[in-house]
Amino acid sequence: MMKGFFGQFGGAYVAETLMGNLEQLEQQYEQLKDDAQFRSEIAQLLNEFVGRPTPLTPLRKMSKDTGGAKIYLKREDLTHTGAHKINNALAQAVLAKRMGKHRIVAETGAGQHGVAVATACSLLGLECVVYMGALDAERQAPNVQRMKLLGADLRLVHIGQRTLKDAISEAIRDWITNVRETHYLLGSAVGPHPFPTMVRDFQSVIGEETKSQILQLENRLPDCVIACVGGGSNAIGMFSPFIEHEEVRLIGVQAAGEGIETTHHASPLIKGSLGIFQGVYTYILQNADGHIQETHSIAPGLDYPGAGPQHSHLKNTGRAEYAYIDDREALEAFEYLCREEGILPALESSHAVAHALKVAKTMTEDQILVVNLSGRGDKDLSQAIEALERMNKEEVSIR
Amino acid sequence: MNRIQVTFDQLKQTGEKALIPYIPVGYPALETTEELIRTICESGADLLELGVPNGDPLADGPTIQAASTQAIANGTTLRYCIQVVQRLRQSGLDLPIIFMGYCNSFLAYGLESFARDAKNAGVDGLIIPDLPSTMAGPWVDIFRQHEIDLIFFLAPTTSEERAASVVEQGTGFVYCISVTGVTGARDELPEELPQFISQAREATSLPLCVGFGISTPKHVAEVSQYADGVIVGSALLQVINHAPKDQMHTKVREYVSSLKEATISAASSTR
Numbered sequence: 047m048m049k050g051f052f053g054q055f056g057g058a059y060v061a062e063t064l065m066g067n068l069e070q071l072e073q074q075y076e077q078l079k080d081d082a083q084f085r086s087e088i089a090q091l092l093n094e095f096v097g098r099p100t101p102l103t104p105l106r107k108m109s110k111d112t113g114g115a116k117i118y119l120k121r122e123d124l125t126h127t128g129a130h131k132i133n134n135a136l137a138q139a140v141l142a143k144r145m146g147k148h149r150i151v152a153e154t155g156a157g158q159h160g161v162a163v164a165t166a167c168s169l170l171g172l173e174c175v176v177y178m179g180a181l182d183a184e185r186q187a188p189n190v191q192r193m194k195l196l197g198a199d200l201r202l203v204h205i206g207q208r209t210l211k212d213a214i215s216e217a218i219r220d221w222i223t224n225v226r227e228t229h230y231l232l233g234s235a236v237g238p239h240p241f242p243t244m245v246r247d248f249q250s251v252i253g254e255e256t257k258s259q260i261l262q263l264e265n266r267l268p269d270c271v272i273a274c275v276g277g278g279s280n281a282i283g284m285f286s287p288f289i290e291h292e293e294v295r296l297i298g299v300q301a302a303g304e305g306i307e308t309t310h311h312a313s314p315l316i317k318g319s320l321g322i323f324q325g326v327y328t329y330i331l332q333n334a335d336g337h338i339q340e341t342h343s344i345a346p347g348l349d350y351p352g353a354g355p356q357h358s359h360l361k362n363t364g365r366a367e368y369a370y371i372d373d374r375e376a377l378e379a380f381e382y383l384c385r386e387e388g389i390l391p392a393l394e395s396s397h398a399v400a401h402a403l404k405v406a407k408t409m410t411e412d413q414i415l416v417v418n419l420s421g422r423g424d425k426d427l428s429q430a431i432e433a434l435e436r437m438n439k440e441e442v443s444i445r
Numbered sequence: 446m447n448r449i450q451v452t453f454d455q456l457k458q459t460g461e462k463a464l465i466p467y468i469p470v471g472y473p474a475l476e477t478t479e480e481l482i483r484t485i486c487e488s489g490a491d492l493l494e495l496g497v498p499n500g501d502p503l504a505d506g507p508t509i510q511a512a513s514t515q516a517i518a519n520g521t522t523l524r525y526c527i528q529v530v531q532r533l534r535q536s537g538l539d540l541p542i543i544f545m546g547y548c549n550s551f552l553a554y555g556l557e558s559f560a561r562d563a564k565n566a567g568v569d570g571l572i573i574p575d576l577p578s579t580m581a582g583p584w585v586d587i588f589r590q591h592e593i594d595l596i597f598f599l600a601p602t603t604s605e606e607r608a609a610s611v612v613e614q615g616t617g618f619v620y621c622i623s624v625t626g627v628t629g630a631r632d633e634l635p636e637e638l639p640q641f642i643s644q645a646r647e648a649t650s651l652p653l654c655v656g657f658g659i660s661t662p663k664h665v666a667e668v669s670q671y672a673d674g675v676i677v678g679s680a681l682l683q684v685i686n687h688a689p690k691d692q693m694h695t696k697v698r699e700y701v702s703s704l705k706e707a708t709i710s711a712a713s714s715t716r
Contacts, residue, residue, distance in 0.1 A: 059548050059575045061504045062598035063625050065607060205510065211501065218503050223626040225602055322548040322575070324503070335522045336553025337500045 050239025055355035058238035060325045072240040102259040107386045112406035115413040129421030130280045135162035137248040142229035149173045152231040153217040155210030156347035157189025159233030164196035174198040177217045181208040234277025235354035238325030249283025270295040273418035274397040276348035278357045280420035299401040301343035302370035310342035315368040328355045344373040345393035371397040392421035448541040462708040463674030469496030471521030488698045489705025497546030504574035506629030508679035534567035543570040560591035570594035578614040608648045618652040630680040631658035665707035
């Protein structure tokens with residue numbers, strides 16, 4: 047078995063210029079991941095700076111409304127910077143510094159990863175360049191301002207679809223050019239080896255905390271765990287410690303955009319086929335010629351045509367299930383969680399909440415469901431409110 | 446012996462260096478692509494590198510990105526690229542033809558069927574910038590079986606161990622990347638280039654061709670002093686892009702033959 051594969055998925059299909067850098071990264075990470083000092087440095091930052099552990103909040107109203115399971119929400123929205131992205135960003139920045147790289151390049155979709163990277167760089171004194179699709183920058187204006195304020199050199203990407211995939215392509219081109227002094231701080235569990243493994247490990251703190259919290263609260267493991275999947279970093283971090291417990295049902299939720307049967311969605315694990323994209327062999331959305339299809343989701347963080355390779359493996363082995371939620375359902379869940387539970391979810395995380403509302407109805411009262419709330423929705427306010435108003439008008443006109 | 450090996454052997458005898466122009470198939474338009482390719486070949490190309498356009502070409506700079514996007518919009522597919530080669534061969538073109546494309550185009554076609562169809566059409570080699578030699582096991586097996594050369598890269602950042610794998614897996618020639626970066630015309634050649642090439646020379650007996658950033662006859666003459674060939678892509682596309690429509694062939698002919706001239710004069714000056 048070659049290194050960096052999950053079953054048949056994974057690998058490192060990148061330019062030769064980058065291979066030395068990736069091999070160095072892999073070696074350094076292998077050396078450091080069990081190093082007590084490195085681990086405690088990260089643990090301390092996660093505690094003092096990020097505010098971990100994040101709470102596991104019972105959703106009493108939602109449990110009652112769905113007439114079934116006990117529902118808990120893992121509150122990654124309460125981390126400093128407002129999403130799970132900071133877990134990985136800080137850890138990789140510490141790693142980069144250890145490797146003597148003083149320049150960080152990153153991509154961002156929703157802006158949450160960009161903000162997390164800019165924050166980590168500001169804290170650790172690293173130079174920070176963030177690539178962001180021009181379309182995403184339009185729909186996530188508050189995060190654009192935050193990144194600039196944090197001192198990041200924000201570069202808007204005007205090629206292709208002007209979203210996350212194009213930002214990654216440009217970040218990779220920058221990395222190829224400045225490879226000797228630059229660490230590419232990839233924000234999701236995608237891309238070439240060792241990123242899918244490393245990002246999963248740095249995000250596993252979500253699942254580890256959840257596991258010990260639920261054991262303390264309920265004295266047993268949950269029956270079902272749900273998380274949204276774009277590239278899939280929050281989901282793989284949540285799933286990872288539960289994979290060995292076969293009795294725990296794992297569900298990843300993809301973005302169905304305007305509908306899973308339309309061409310405007312972002313669900314490679316539902317509708318994709320196998321191929322190589324941005325350095326990794328995995329499920330991707332492509333046409334018969336192998337060209338990447340345009341994607342759509344109201345949630346920029348899910349608007350990506352490829353799935354992390356471990357998710358592809360979990361799908362093929364049947365260990366995890368993958369479901370989908372469209373824009374409308376996500377918006378309804380966004381509104382529901384605000385109104386009924388007093389929690390403002392990111393549009394990405396709203397996909398997980400929306401699917402949880404469906405699954406909870408099929409569960410019994412003695413069962414436990416955990417939903418990962420990967421981020422908070424402040425960044426989405428103007429876009430979500432506009433979309434909700436549009437949706438309500440449409441409904442009125444239909445009636 | 447295949448066409449690539451024959452060509453390098455012949456060039457060695459005459460003391461010339463290889464000029465390898467690059468152009469994406471289907472650019473600037475489907476109607477003109479074959480005629481343009483013929484003009485390039487007739488103006489002094491020793492080998493031809495045909496781009497299989499990709500929508501997200503990670504190793505390419507803005508010039509080739511834009512040309513690839515245009516070629517795809519024109520309707521170029523891998524199947525079409527193979528048909529173009531078939532027609533070029535039927536029209537008597539006999540120089541080595543190499544496809545440059547990204548992994549997923551070939552995977553989507555199916556590696557076995559691609560290797561078979563490409564060989565039948567007259568494709569001699571493949572350059573795949575997102576297929577590092579250490580990931581290429583199954584690809585090497587298939588293309589060796591069909592006698593298509595898989596050409597790998599050496600970069601300034603390639604370690605000795607990695608260079609060993611490039612030499613072991615690769616055939617045809619070795620593509621030496623002049624700089625860390627993506628494709629694109631540049632003003633100056635890096636100072637370390639001669640040393641990089643002489644290190645590569647110690648690792649392999651395959652011909653060494655240099656690409657990325659080579660733009661002018663002066664660059665070509667310089668590189669020809671120590672390498673076995675030069676690859677020119679973005680700069681050629683810029684000549685095409687900037688030429689008035691009715692002068693495209695004239696401008697391309699002038700440019701390509703000035704590059705070829707530089708590979709000959711450099712060789713004679715070192716003899």
